[in-house]
Amino acid sequence: MFGKRKKKAEKQVETDLNRVVTPMLDMTFQILFFLIMNFRLPTPEGQIDLFLPKEDEGSPQTQPIDQLDEKKEDEYRLRLIIYKGADENQGAIAAMTWKPKKTPLEPINPADPEKSAEGDDYLRRLDPLMYGLVVKLREFQPKDGGKQPTIKIECDRKMRYAELLRVMDVMRKMKFTNVGVMPIPKGG
Amino acid sequence: MSHGASTEEVAEPNLMSMLDLVLQLLMFFLIVANFVAEQNNQDIKLPEATTAVPIDAEQKDTISLNVDQNGNLVISDSGKEEAKLNSEFQIELYLKDTYSKLVSKMGKEEDVKKMIVVVRGDNRAEFEHIYRVMAAAKKANFPNVMLRANRPAGK
Numbered sequence: 358m359f360g361k362r363k364k365k366a367e368k369q370v371e372t373d374l375n376r377v378v379t380p381m382l383d384m385t386f387q388i389l390f391f392l393i394m395n396f397r398l399p400t401p402e403g404q405i406d407l408f409l410p411k412e413d414e415g416s417p418q419t420q421p422i423d424q425l426d427e428k429k430e431d432e433y434r435l436r437l438i439i440y441k442g443a444d445e446n447q448g449a450i451a452a453m454t455w456k457p458k459k460t461p462l463e464p465i466n467p468a469d470p471e472k473s474a475e476g477d478d479y480l481r482r483l484d485p486l487m488y489g490l491v492v493k494l495r496e497f498q499p500k501d502g503g504k505q506p507t508i509k510i511e512c513d514r515k516m517r518y519a520e521l522l523r524v525m526d527v528m529r530k531m532k533f534t535n536v537g538v539m540p541i542p543k544g545g
Numbered sequence: 546m547s548h549g550a551s552t553e554e555v556a557e558p559n560l561m562s563m564l565d566l567v568l569q570l571l572m573f574f575l576i577v578a579n580f581v582a583e584q585n586n587q588d589i590k591l592p593e594a595t596t597a598v599p600i601d602a603e604q605k606d607t608i609s610l611n612v613d614q615n616g617n618l619v620i621s622d623s624g625k626e627e628a629k630l631n632s633e634f635q636i637e638l639y640l641k642d643t644y645s646k647l648v649s650k651m652g653k654e655e656d657v658k659k660m661i662v663v664v665r666g667d668n669r670a671e672f673e674h675i676y677r678v679m680a681a682a683k684k685a686n687f688p689n690v691m692l693r694a695n696r697p698a699g700k
Contacts (some may be wrong), residue, residue, distance in 0.1 A: 372606055378560045378561065378564055379560065381564065381647065382560055382564050382567060385564070385567045385568060385571055386567060387557065388571060389567060389570055389571050392571070392575065392578060393574060396574060396577070396578065397587070399578075400591075401599065401695070401696045401698070402591065402597070402600060402693055402694070402695060402696065403594065403597025403599050403600065403692060403693070403694055403695075403696040404597055404598050404600060404663065404691045404693055404694075405594055405596070405597050405598070405691060405692045406598075407688060407690065407691070408690060409679055409680065409683050417594050448671065479595060481659075482621035486638065490675055497645070501582065512672045512676075513672065514671065514672060514673035514676075515671050515672070515673065516626065516672040517670075517671065517672070518592060518666045518667070518668055518669075518670045518671065518674075518675050519592040519593075519668035519669070520674070521672055521675075522593070522594050522668070522692065522694055523590040523592075525596075525692070526594045526595055527595065527597050529594075529596035530595070530596055538676070538679075540672070540673065540675075540676055544576050
Protein backbone atom coordinates (compact mmCIF):
# COMPACT_ATOMS: atom_id res chain seq x y z
CA MET A 358 0.00 0.00 0.00
CA PHE A 359 2.80 2.34 1.02
CA GLY A 360 4.90 1.36 -2.00
CA LYS A 361 2.06 2.09 -4.36
CA ARG A 362 1.64 5.62 -2.92
CA LYS A 363 5.38 6.31 -3.27
CA LYS A 364 5.33 5.24 -6.89
CA LYS A 365 2.41 7.54 -7.54
CA ALA A 366 4.20 10.49 -5.90
CA GLU A 367 7.31 9.89 -8.00
CA LYS A 368 5.22 9.86 -11.14
CA GLN A 369 3.57 13.11 -10.04
CA VAL A 370 6.99 14.81 -9.60
CA GLU A 371 8.14 13.63 -13.00
CA THR A 372 5.02 14.96 -14.68
CA ASP A 373 5.36 18.32 -12.90
CA LEU A 374 8.99 18.62 -13.99
CA ASN A 375 8.00 18.05 -17.58
CA ARG A 376 5.44 20.82 -17.24
CA VAL A 377 8.15 23.20 -15.96
CA VAL A 378 10.55 22.22 -18.70
CA THR A 379 8.13 22.82 -21.59
CA PRO A 380 8.09 26.67 -21.49
CA MET A 381 11.84 26.66 -20.91
CA LEU A 382 12.28 24.51 -23.99
CA ASP A 383 10.01 26.84 -25.97
CA MET A 384 12.09 29.82 -24.96
CA THR A 385 15.35 28.03 -25.68
CA PHE A 386 14.12 27.12 -29.13
CA GLN A 387 13.31 30.76 -29.79
CA ILE A 388 16.77 31.89 -28.76
CA LEU A 389 18.30 29.10 -30.78
CA PHE A 390 16.28 30.10 -33.84
CA PHE A 391 17.39 33.71 -33.44
CA LEU A 392 21.04 32.71 -33.17
CA ILE A 393 20.85 30.35 -36.15
CA MET A 394 19.20 33.03 -38.29
CA ASN A 395 21.85 35.60 -37.35
CA PHE A 396 24.76 33.22 -37.60
CA ARG A 397 27.40 34.25 -40.06
CA LEU A 398 30.46 32.19 -40.61
CA PRO A 399 33.34 34.43 -39.52
CA THR A 400 35.69 35.25 -42.40
CA PRO A 401 39.31 35.55 -41.43
CA GLU A 402 40.57 39.05 -42.16
CA GLY A 403 44.15 40.07 -42.66
CA GLN A 404 46.12 43.24 -43.32
CA ILE A 405 48.46 44.43 -46.02
CA ASP A 406 51.06 47.01 -45.24
CA LEU A 407 51.88 49.72 -47.77
CA PHE A 408 53.24 53.23 -47.95
CA LEU A 409 51.92 56.33 -49.63
CA PRO A 410 54.48 58.28 -51.65
CA LYS A 411 54.84 61.99 -50.96
CA GLU A 412 52.02 64.18 -52.14
CA ASP A 413 53.99 66.04 -54.81
CA GLU A 414 54.62 62.76 -56.63
CA GLY A 415 50.97 62.53 -57.53
CA SER A 416 50.89 66.01 -59.01
CA PRO A 417 51.73 67.05 -62.56
CA GLN A 418 55.41 66.94 -63.34
CA THR A 419 57.37 69.17 -65.61
CA GLN A 420 60.14 66.69 -66.39
CA PRO A 421 59.58 63.45 -68.27
CA ILE A 422 58.86 60.80 -65.67
CA ASP A 423 61.51 58.40 -67.00
CA GLN A 424 64.30 60.90 -66.38
CA LEU A 425 63.18 61.33 -62.79
CA ASP A 426 63.15 57.60 -62.19
CA GLU A 427 66.61 56.94 -63.48
CA LYS A 428 68.16 59.14 -60.80
CA LYS A 429 66.84 56.96 -58.00
CA GLU A 430 68.52 53.66 -57.39
CA ASP A 431 66.46 50.62 -56.50
CA GLU A 432 63.23 52.40 -57.26
CA TYR A 433 60.85 51.05 -59.83
CA ARG A 434 57.41 52.00 -60.97
CA LEU A 435 54.70 49.72 -62.14
CA ARG A 436 51.90 51.39 -64.02
CA LEU A 437 48.54 49.67 -64.21
CA ILE A 438 46.43 50.51 -67.24
CA ILE A 439 42.78 49.51 -67.23
CA TYR A 440 40.01 48.55 -69.62
CA LYS A 441 37.76 51.53 -70.17
CA GLY A 442 34.99 49.90 -72.15
CA ALA A 443 31.53 49.72 -70.62
CA ASP A 444 31.48 45.94 -70.24
CA GLU A 445 32.17 43.55 -67.38
CA ASN A 446 35.92 44.13 -67.73
CA GLN A 447 35.59 47.83 -67.00
CA GLY A 448 38.14 48.79 -64.37
CA ALA A 449 40.15 45.58 -64.70
CA ILE A 450 43.85 45.66 -65.54
CA ALA A 451 44.44 45.57 -69.30
CA ALA A 452 48.18 46.18 -69.40
CA MET A 453 51.16 47.00 -67.22
CA THR A 454 54.30 48.98 -67.86
CA TRP A 455 57.51 48.78 -65.89
CA LYS A 456 59.72 51.81 -65.37
CA PRO A 457 62.49 52.84 -65.86
CA LYS A 458 62.37 52.38 -69.62
CA LYS A 459 58.56 52.18 -69.64
CA THR A 460 58.62 48.58 -70.80
CA PRO A 461 55.22 47.03 -71.43
CA LEU A 462 54.99 43.75 -69.54
CA GLU A 463 54.49 40.79 -71.79
CA PRO A 464 51.69 38.40 -70.81
CA ILE A 465 53.17 34.97 -70.17
CA ASN A 466 51.36 31.69 -69.89
CA PRO A 467 52.26 30.12 -66.52
CA ALA A 468 52.36 26.75 -68.28
CA ASP A 469 55.03 27.94 -70.74
CA PRO A 470 58.06 25.78 -69.88
CA GLU A 471 60.55 28.30 -71.27
CA LYS A 472 59.37 31.25 -69.19
CA SER A 473 57.97 29.64 -66.09
CA ALA A 474 60.15 28.73 -63.17
CA GLU A 475 59.47 26.56 -60.19
CA GLY A 476 56.82 28.29 -58.23
CA ASP A 477 54.07 27.37 -55.88
CA ASP A 478 50.52 26.53 -56.86
CA TYR A 479 49.36 30.09 -56.36
CA LEU A 480 51.69 31.45 -59.06
CA ARG A 481 50.68 28.72 -61.49
CA ARG A 482 47.04 29.73 -61.19
CA LEU A 483 47.71 33.36 -62.17
CA ASP A 484 46.48 34.81 -65.43
CA PRO A 485 49.12 35.47 -68.15
CA LEU A 486 49.28 39.21 -67.38
CA MET A 487 49.98 38.65 -63.69
CA TYR A 488 52.42 35.90 -64.51
CA GLY A 489 54.23 38.36 -66.78
CA LEU A 490 54.61 40.56 -63.72
CA VAL A 491 55.98 37.63 -61.73
CA VAL A 492 58.61 36.99 -64.41
CA LYS A 493 59.59 40.69 -64.38
CA LEU A 494 59.75 40.80 -60.59
CA ARG A 495 62.11 37.81 -60.54
CA GLU A 496 64.78 40.08 -62.09
CA PHE A 497 64.66 42.38 -59.08
CA GLN A 498 63.75 39.95 -56.33
CA PRO A 499 65.58 40.78 -53.11
CA LYS A 500 67.82 38.04 -51.77
CA ASP A 501 67.40 36.93 -48.17
CA GLY A 502 68.48 39.83 -45.98
CA GLY A 503 69.26 41.95 -49.06
CA LYS A 504 68.12 45.51 -49.61
CA GLN A 505 64.49 45.86 -50.54
CA PRO A 506 63.89 47.82 -53.73
CA THR A 507 61.11 50.38 -53.67
CA ILE A 508 58.21 49.72 -55.99
CA LYS A 509 55.59 52.35 -56.59
CA ILE A 510 52.39 51.17 -58.17
CA GLU A 511 50.75 53.83 -60.30
CA CYS A 512 47.07 53.09 -60.65
CA ASP A 513 44.43 54.47 -62.92
CA ARG A 514 41.91 56.32 -60.76
CA LYS A 515 39.03 54.28 -62.15
CA MET A 516 40.69 50.94 -61.50
CA ARG A 517 38.80 48.39 -59.40
CA TYR A 518 40.18 48.26 -55.89
CA ALA A 519 40.24 44.43 -56.00
CA GLU A 520 42.73 44.66 -58.88
CA LEU A 521 45.18 46.61 -56.74
CA LEU A 522 44.97 43.94 -54.05
CA ARG A 523 45.70 41.29 -56.70
CA VAL A 524 48.90 43.10 -57.69
CA MET A 525 49.87 43.72 -54.06
CA ASP A 526 49.33 40.04 -53.38
CA VAL A 527 51.74 39.07 -56.18
CA MET A 528 54.31 41.61 -54.91
CA ARG A 529 54.21 40.18 -51.41
CA LYS A 530 54.32 36.63 -52.71
CA MET A 531 57.51 37.61 -54.52
CA LYS A 532 58.87 38.98 -51.21
CA PHE A 533 58.66 42.68 -52.07
CA THR A 534 57.60 44.54 -48.96
CA ASN A 535 58.54 48.12 -49.78
CA VAL A 536 55.54 48.80 -51.98
CA GLY A 537 53.66 52.07 -52.32
CA VAL A 538 50.57 53.07 -54.24
CA MET A 539 49.71 56.29 -55.98
CA PRO A 540 47.45 57.46 -58.80
CA ILE A 541 48.95 57.96 -62.24
CA PRO A 542 50.38 61.49 -62.19
CA LYS A 543 48.39 63.93 -64.29
CA GLY A 544 50.12 64.43 -67.59
CA GLY A 545 52.31 61.38 -66.85
CA MET B 546 -8.27 -7.30 -12.25
CA SER B 547 -6.71 -3.99 -11.28
CA HIS B 548 -7.18 -1.89 -14.39
CA GLY B 549 -8.92 0.95 -12.56
CA ALA B 550 -8.69 4.66 -13.37
CA SER B 551 -6.22 5.25 -10.51
CA THR B 552 -3.46 3.21 -12.15
CA GLU B 553 -3.93 4.54 -15.68
CA GLU B 554 -0.58 5.60 -17.12
CA VAL B 555 -0.21 8.75 -19.20
CA ALA B 556 2.42 8.49 -21.94
CA GLU B 557 4.49 11.70 -21.94
CA PRO B 558 7.73 12.25 -23.83
CA ASN B 559 10.77 12.79 -21.67
CA LEU B 560 11.85 16.34 -22.48
CA MET B 561 15.02 16.27 -20.42
CA SER B 562 17.26 14.75 -23.06
CA MET B 563 15.83 17.11 -25.67
CA LEU B 564 16.50 20.06 -23.40
CA ASP B 565 20.09 18.89 -22.91
CA LEU B 566 20.61 18.77 -26.64
CA VAL B 567 18.99 22.14 -27.28
CA LEU B 568 21.04 23.78 -24.53
CA GLN B 569 24.19 22.37 -26.03
CA LEU B 570 23.27 23.80 -29.41
CA LEU B 571 22.47 27.10 -27.77
CA MET B 572 25.84 27.18 -26.05
CA PHE B 573 27.57 26.44 -29.35
CA PHE B 574 25.86 29.28 -31.18
CA LEU B 575 26.39 31.70 -28.30
CA ILE B 576 30.10 30.98 -28.24
CA VAL B 577 30.62 30.92 -32.00
CA ALA B 578 28.34 33.92 -32.62
CA ASN B 579 30.21 36.51 -34.59
CA PHE B 580 30.01 39.48 -32.30
CA VAL B 581 30.65 42.14 -34.84
CA ALA B 582 33.19 44.74 -33.90
CA GLU B 583 31.52 48.11 -33.77
CA GLN B 584 33.88 49.72 -36.27
CA ASN B 585 33.62 46.96 -38.88
CA ASN B 586 30.82 47.31 -41.37
CA GLN B 587 29.65 43.86 -42.41
CA ASP B 588 28.06 45.08 -45.64
CA ILE B 589 31.47 45.70 -47.11
CA LYS B 590 32.80 42.87 -49.23
CA LEU B 591 36.53 42.86 -48.81
CA PRO B 592 38.81 41.73 -51.63
CA GLU B 593 40.83 38.58 -51.13
CA ALA B 594 44.56 38.47 -50.58
CA THR B 595 46.46 35.30 -49.79
CA THR B 596 49.39 37.24 -48.33
CA ALA B 597 47.33 39.34 -45.93
CA VAL B 598 48.86 39.05 -42.47
CA PRO B 599 46.52 37.82 -39.73
CA ILE B 600 45.41 40.58 -37.41
CA ASP B 601 47.40 40.74 -34.21
CA ALA B 602 45.02 40.26 -31.28
CA GLU B 603 47.05 42.73 -29.23
CA GLN B 604 46.78 45.38 -31.90
CA LYS B 605 44.13 47.57 -30.35
CA ASP B 606 45.04 51.06 -31.43
CA THR B 607 43.43 50.97 -34.82
CA ILE B 608 40.89 53.10 -36.60
CA SER B 609 38.78 51.25 -39.14
CA LEU B 610 37.62 53.23 -42.13
CA ASN B 611 34.92 51.50 -44.15
CA VAL B 612 34.59 52.48 -47.80
CA ASP B 613 31.51 51.11 -49.54
CA GLN B 614 31.18 50.13 -53.20
CA ASN B 615 30.09 53.65 -54.16
CA GLY B 616 33.18 55.14 -52.59
CA ASN B 617 31.47 56.61 -49.52
CA LEU B 618 33.27 56.59 -46.21
CA VAL B 619 30.75 54.91 -43.92
CA ILE B 620 30.79 56.08 -40.33
CA SER B 621 28.78 54.10 -37.83
CA ASP B 622 29.37 55.50 -34.35
CA SER B 623 27.47 53.76 -31.58
CA GLY B 624 24.14 55.37 -30.79
CA LYS B 625 24.21 57.51 -33.91
CA GLU B 626 22.74 57.06 -37.32
CA GLU B 627 25.09 55.78 -40.01
CA ALA B 628 26.69 58.62 -41.96
CA LYS B 629 28.22 58.49 -45.42
CA LEU B 630 30.88 60.96 -46.43
CA ASN B 631 31.44 61.36 -50.12
CA SER B 632 33.61 64.41 -50.64
CA GLU B 633 37.32 64.73 -50.13
CA PHE B 634 36.77 67.79 -47.95
CA GLN B 635 34.29 66.00 -45.65
CA ILE B 636 36.56 62.98 -45.27
CA GLU B 637 39.56 65.15 -44.48
CA LEU B 638 37.56 67.16 -41.97
CA TYR B 639 36.26 64.00 -40.29
CA LEU B 640 39.73 62.51 -39.95
CA LYS B 641 41.25 65.73 -38.65
CA ASP B 642 38.44 65.95 -36.12
CA THR B 643 39.03 62.31 -35.11
CA TYR B 644 42.72 63.07 -34.69
CA SER B 645 42.14 66.06 -32.42
CA LYS B 646 39.56 64.12 -30.36
CA LEU B 647 42.05 61.27 -29.90
CA VAL B 648 44.82 63.67 -28.92
CA SER B 649 42.64 65.23 -26.22
CA LYS B 650 41.56 61.76 -25.05
CA MET B 651 44.97 60.09 -25.04
CA GLY B 652 46.98 63.12 -24.03
CA LYS B 653 50.07 62.47 -26.14
CA GLU B 654 50.22 63.28 -29.82
CA GLU B 655 52.91 60.60 -30.36
CA ASP B 656 50.53 57.88 -29.18
CA VAL B 657 47.90 58.97 -31.68
CA LYS B 658 50.44 59.05 -34.51
CA LYS B 659 51.34 55.44 -33.71
CA MET B 660 47.76 54.37 -34.34
CA ILE B 661 47.09 52.35 -37.45
CA VAL B 662 44.42 53.41 -39.89
CA VAL B 663 42.90 50.30 -41.43
CA VAL B 664 41.08 50.88 -44.69
CA ARG B 665 38.32 48.33 -45.22
CA GLY B 666 37.43 48.96 -48.83
CA ASP B 667 34.73 47.17 -50.80
CA ASN B 668 36.24 45.18 -53.66
CA ARG B 669 33.85 46.87 -56.12
CA ALA B 670 35.01 50.37 -55.17
CA GLU B 671 37.25 52.39 -57.46
CA PHE B 672 40.88 53.01 -56.59
CA GLU B 673 40.43 56.78 -56.40
CA HIS B 674 37.91 56.39 -53.58
CA ILE B 675 40.22 54.20 -51.53
CA TYR B 676 43.18 56.43 -52.29
CA ARG B 677 41.44 59.62 -51.20
CA VAL B 678 40.71 58.04 -47.80
CA MET B 679 44.32 56.94 -47.43
CA ALA B 680 45.59 60.35 -48.52
CA ALA B 681 43.19 62.10 -46.13
CA ALA B 682 44.42 59.90 -43.28
CA LYS B 683 47.97 60.88 -44.07
CA LYS B 684 47.03 64.57 -44.19
CA ALA B 685 45.28 64.20 -40.83
CA ASN B 686 48.57 63.01 -39.27
CA PHE B 687 47.94 59.27 -39.32
CA PRO B 688 51.06 58.02 -41.12
CA ASN B 689 50.41 54.28 -40.66
CA VAL B 690 47.88 53.03 -43.16
CA MET B 691 47.01 49.41 -43.86
CA LEU B 692 44.57 47.71 -46.19
CA ARG B 693 42.23 45.06 -44.89
CA ALA B 694 41.48 41.97 -46.99
CA ASN B 695 39.88 38.59 -46.55
CA ARG B 696 42.26 35.72 -46.20
CA PRO B 697 41.06 32.71 -48.20
CA ALA B 698 40.06 29.79 -45.99
CA GLY B 699 42.87 27.41 -45.17
CA LYS B 700 45.63 29.98 -45.77
